[in-house]
Amino acid sequence: MAALTIASKANQAITLPVLLVVHYINTNDQDVDISIGFQDVEEVNAKTPVKLDWHNGEALQSSASINVKLMESKILHGQDRQAVDEWVVGGRVSNLTPTDFKSIEGPLLELDHHLTLRSYVVGYTLTAADLAVWGAIRGNKIAYAAIKKGAMINVTRWFKWIEETNDWMAPVVQSLNAHAQERKVAKSKEGANYDIALPDTDKGVVTRFPPEPSGYLHIGHAKAALLNDYFAHEMYKGTMICRFDDTNPSKEKEEFQQSIVEDLALMGIKPDKTSHTSDYFQQLYDQCVTLLKADKAYADDTERETMQHERFDGIASKRREATIEENLARFEEMKKGNEEGVRWCVRAKISVDNPNKAMRDPVIYRCNPQPHHRTGEKWKVYPTYDFACPIVDSMEGITHALRTIEYRDRNPQYNWMLDALDLRKPNIWDFARMNFVRTLLSKRKLTKFVDSGHVWGWDDPRFPTIRGIRRRGMTIDALREFILKQGPSRNIVNLDWTLFWATNKKYIDPIAPRHTAVVLENAVTATVKGARVAPYTEDKPKHGKNPELGTKKVAYSSEILIDQSDAQSFTADEEITLMNWGNAIVRKITHSLNPLHTSLVTALELDLHLQGDVKTTKQKITWLAKSGQELIPVDLVDFDFLITKDKLEEEDNVDDFLTEKTEFRTKAVADGNLAAVREGEIVQFERKGYFRVDRAFKHGEGAVAFCIPTGKVNAGK
Numbered sequence: 223m224a225a226l227t228i229a230s231k232a233n234q235a236i237t238l239p240v241l242l243v244v245h246y247i248n249t250n251d252q253d254v255d256i257s258i259g260f261q262d263v264e265e266v267n268a269k270t271p272v273k274l275d276w277h278n279g280e281a282l283q284s285s286a287s288i289n290v291k292l293m294e295s296k297i298l299h300g301q302d303r304q305a306v307d308e309w310v311v312g313g314r315v316s317n318l319t320p321t322d323f324k325s326i327e328g329p330l331l332e333l334d335h336h337l338t339l340r341s342y343v344v345g346y347t348l349t350a351a352d353l354a355v356w357g358a359i360r361g362n363k364i365a366y367a368a369i370k371k372g373a374m375i376n377v378t379r380w381f382k383w384i385e386e387t388n389d390w391m392a393p394v395v396q397s398l399n400a401h402a403q404e405r406k407v408a409k410s411k412e413g414a415n416y417d418i419a420l421p422d423t424d425k426g427v428v429t430r431f432p433p434e435p436s437g438y439l440h441i442g443h444a445k446a447a448l449l450n451d452y453f454a455h456e457m458y459k460g461t462m463i464c465r466f467d468d469t470n471p472s473k474e475k476e477e478f479q480q481s482i483v484e485d486l487a488l489m490g491i492k493p494d495k496t497s498h499t500s501d502y503f504q505q506l507y508d509q510c511v512t513l514l515k516a517d518k519a520y521a522d523d524t525e526r527e528t529m530q531h532e533r534f535d536g537i538a539s540k541r542r543e544a545t546i547e548e549n550l551a552r553f554e555e556m557k558k559g560n561e562e563g564v565r566w567c568v569r570a571k572i573s574v575d576n577p578n579k580a581m582r583d584p585v586i587y588r589c590n591p592q593p594h595h596r597t598g599e600k601w602k603v604y605p606t607y608d609f610a611c612p613i614v615d616s617m618e619g620i621t622h623a624l625r626t627i628e629y630r631d632r633n634p635q636y637n638w639m640l641d642a643l644d645l646r647k648p649n650i651w652d653f654a655r656m657n658f659v660r661t662l663l664s665k666r667k668l669t670k671f672v673d674s675g676h677v678w679g680w681d682d683p684r685f686p687t688i689r690g691i692r693r694r695g696m697t698i699d700a701l702r703e704f705i706l707k708q709g710p711s712r713n714i715v716n717l718d719w720t721l722f723w724a725t726n727k728k729y730i731d732p733i734a735p736r737h738t739a740v741v742l743e744n745a746v747t748a749t750v751k752g753a754r755v756a757p758y759t760e761d762k763p764k765h766g767k768n769p770e771l772g773t774k775k776v777a778y779s780s781e782i783l784i785d786q787s788d789a790q791s792f793t794a795d796e797e798i799t800l801m802n803w804g805n806a807i808v809r810k811i812t813h814s815l816n817p818l819h820t821s822l823v824t825a826l827e828l829d830l831h832l833q834g835d836v837k838t839t840k841q842k843i844t845w846l847a848k849s850g851q852e853l854i855p856v857d858l859v860d861f862d863f864l865i866t867k868d869k870l871e872e873e874d875n876v877d878d879f880l881t882e883k884t885e886f887r888t889k890a891v892a893d894g895n896l897a898a899v900r901e902g903e904i905v906q907f908e909r910k911g912y913f914r915v916d917r918a919f920k921h922g923e924g925a926v927a928f929c930i931p932t933g934k935v936n937a938g939k
Contacts, residue, residue: 225275226288226653228398231264234361235319238398239354240272243310246353247295249395250908251508253840258933278837280433286311287796289354298350305344309351318358318365322684326365334374341383348388348475356384360395392722396659397933400718407492420453420622421649427460428621429453431486431493431890434609434665435466435595438680439485439688442626442663445656445705451491452706462500463618465491465609468500471594481680485688498608500596502617506605507557509613509643510568510587514549518642519586521552531773533582536575543582545612559591559602570609572638580632583588584608586639586698612636617644618778623648626655627712649810653710658717660863661686667876671864676880683882683916683928684861694861695904695914697929700726724933730904730912735771736846738801739863739892739907744786746823747848750806752830753780757850762802764895774895776802777850783891789823789841797834798841801908805834851894858888858913883909896925904930 226244228237242355244256246888256274266273266283274282275290288309292298299306309315317329333355337343343351348851359381372378384529385391429450433443454462460850464486466475486493499506513519522541524532532539536727544552555563568587576582586609596686597856615623625633630652640647653665662668663686671677671685691701757779764771782800792798792808799805810827814819836842846853867879892907899905901918905927 224254224277226256226258227266227273227275228258228260229263229266229271231262231776233319233321234398235321235358235365236271236316236361238361238395239315239357240285240292241398242353242357242391242394243289243292243298243350245390246350247292247297248388250297251295252787253842267342267460273456274704276609281649285316287312289350293350296729300342300345300347300349300351302345306349306351309343310354314491315351315354315358318362321362321364323364323368324360330365330368330374330377333790334376337376339616340376341380343380345849348384351920352384356381356391361398374747381681393718393826396546397720400715400721402816411672413743420458420651422621423458426621427454427458428463428619429460429624430463430465430615430618430620431491432465432467432499432606434470434473434481435468435475435479435482436470436670437478437665438481438666438689439687440663440668440688441658441691441701442656442686444485444525444688444701445653445708446624446626447486447490447491448655448702449571449710453624453710454494460621461494463495463497463620464493465496465614465618466498466500467593468498468596469589469607469610471592471604474595481689486653488688489702493636497614497618498596499595499614501604502614503597503601504507505617505630506613507603510553510605510609511550513570513586513642514553514568515546516642517571518542518746518901519549519570521549521556521566522569522585523567533579536582538574539569539583542571542574546825547550553587553603554901556587556589557601559589562604564589564591570635570639570642572635577815578634580635581638584635587773608635612639612647613643613645616640616646620648623650624710625650626650627654627714628655634904635777641912644729651710652712654708654712654714656705656708656717658686658719658722659868660865661719662865662870662876667823672820677864684864693914693916694928695730695912696723696726697729697904700729719931720933723931727912729805729932731906732765732801733771734904734906734912735774735895735899737774737896738767738846738909738910740783740844740846741785742786742856742889742891744788744822745891746784746786746826748782748784748826748828748845750781750782750807750828750830752832755780757847759850765843774893775851776832777847777894778803779847779849781848782845783848783853784826789826790821791841792823792826796841797831797837797839798828798843799834799836800828800845801842803845804830805836805839806830807834844910846893852897853891854894854896854919856890856896856927857890857924857926858890858907858917858930859916859926860886860888862886868888871918893924899925 238663246258247254270283271284272288274288282291318326318879321328343355359369369378369381431447431450450462454460460629494674520542522539524539552566553568567585569583570586572583573581586606589603593599633650637647672680680687681693683690683694704722759775759777761770761773762776796808797805806828809829811823812825814822814824862881862884864881864884865879866881897919900914901915904914906912912930914930915925915927917926919925
């Protein structure tokens with residue numbers, strides 16, 4: 223396998239053209255597979271921002287030499303190789319890389335003139351010239367700014383056309399930008415700046431992770447849990463408490479609580495103590511009475527919408543000046559859970575018009591007659607999170623409350639509760655929550671997806687829950703590494719999933735046994751002349767670089783199955799390589815007689831040529847013997863994002879941004895060794911990718927395998 227290394231600190235006008243070309247080759251040239259890696263440097267080596275290590279050991283260390291090598295792929299040429307070379311290899315693209323306008327104004331004007339009446343830089347189809355020129359402009363802040371202003375009409379028209387007709391390019395740009403951003407905010411477990419000067423650590427450190435048992439943990443919760451675990455157990459050798467915030471009986475279930483316990487254990491998080499806010503319901507009730515008696519809280523029956531309006535406009539509630547006796551009496555009615563009690567809530571008397579709206583008399587207690595999953599019918603009144611959290615933090619001896627940054631406006635409220643009740647105040651540290659493009663992390667919205675049947679459940683592989691991403695194929699080690707790399711930074715970023723899955727690939731590639739699958743639709747039977755008459759098997763390594771995985775049986779016969787896409791790529795008398803067998807020469811290609819499907823190949827005849835050199839063939843294909851093994855039926859399933867927009871705004875309606883089709887299922891057959899693979903195991907179907915077996919093969923019931931992303935951009939969706 224070839225490998226491209228990019229210096230993430232380098233000029234993107236130089237690195238992005240190469241990155242785009244490599245992604246295009248990876249997606250469209252089945253015989254080339256170039257891994258992509260980034261280094262947090264300005265130069266990889268030899269004063270160059272890019273390096274390409276070719277599969278034959280050749281190391282290319284300049285953009286020019288790399289472009290020459292990449293141009294060997296015919297899919298980049300179009301109809302005029304010489305004209306494309308003039309742009310990509312000849313240096314015209316490099317004229318667009320300087321980062322001062324004076325230097326690039328001439329080349330841009332020349333390009334603008336060239337593109338008059340043209341849709342592509344060369345010819346009538348997309349070529350490497352378009353990819354390289356577009357990448358150089360997009361990666362150059364000065365050139366890109368000029369294009370966005372529409373200063374050059376033809377270049378602007380062409381630039382937008384290339385972008386709009388190649389929607390795979392935007393994620394590639396995003397991945398490069400994400401790497402550039404990552405070097406600023408991401409930290410490795412070993413080298414991250416976790417020394418954030420937490421105060422008073424010499425007195426001991428006690429942290430808490432307070433999940434609400436109203437859903438399954440998602441990746442955002444995982445960051446909070448891992449950071450609390452890291453500071454408590456690794457950095458300061460302190461104590462971590464897992465406290466279930468079970469203050470809303472309408473939403474909570476024992477099922478959710480148990481799933482959280484299991485997911486924390488899977489992530490290697492072992493709390494020193496597990497508690498529940500419901501353990502403190504009596505104390506919290508008493509503290510609310512204390513506030514009411516001190517005239518620091520009042521009962522309110524204002525309708526919800528009116529209350530929201532009054533809080534927003536800084537208008538005092540008509541109940542704000544009720545007497546202490548009236549407030550206590552109404553709280554008593556709330557405690558009974560009767561018809562009168564459910565009309566009321568209790569609000570802290572902090573401020574009517576504080577500029578920080580979180581301080582405008584927040585609700586601290588509600589009446590809810592529904593039974594609680596732990597305390598049953600005992601209580602009819604329940605504290606809000608904003609009231610219960612600071613009090614229980616203080617009571618449990620929490621020294622450092624780590625909270626995501628969206629709570630920052632509520633930190634003064636947190637401290638007010640403790641001051642009003644004369645309780646010890648923990649230290650607060652805000653950290654940025656982890657957001658991902660085209661991903662919902664709102665528990666309310668995720669619940670809606672589950673309840674509406676839009677997904678299979680909380681463990682749906684399209685979901686950002688811990689169970690969802692594990693079902694898709696994420697390993698726990700990779701999850702921990704990725705999250706800990708983000709560190710406790712306060713910088714808010716929208717992360718790209720490509721970085722997440724690229725981390726996972728490092729863990730699964732060395733341990734995933736190699737298998738073979740052929741897509742059933744229009745699969746082609748090839749007759750192999752020179753093969754033994756009788757089928758036979760040979761032992762081959764499950765993994766060419768990891769002998770510890772053992773061996774597998776590879777079956778050989780005179781008739782083999784080949785993917786239709788491979789068969790269509792062959793030419794008569796071409797020498798190809800049958801992986802795990804040897805070379806063969808394509809002697810005859812039979813096409814469909816159906817005039818609507820003349821491109822379909824219906825049969826092949828191959829001459830086995832085992833003395834041929836596998837290094838000289840362009841086509842190296844996978845195949846399956848039709849005899850000598852039981853072919854295992856398997857559904858290969860891939861997924862798309864559930865939503866179409868990178869980041870939903872508060873005013874956005876989720877239903878307006880639902881991806882029309884998110885599941886892609888392909889019927890295939892696999893080698894007989896797949897019959898022994900168990901549910902949950904990860905394999906690689908060679909030339910098709912990594913997969914997690916979601917349903918193991920049983921006689922009469924085929925296997926189901928979910929495609930695991932690897933960080934490559936999928937240009938097909």
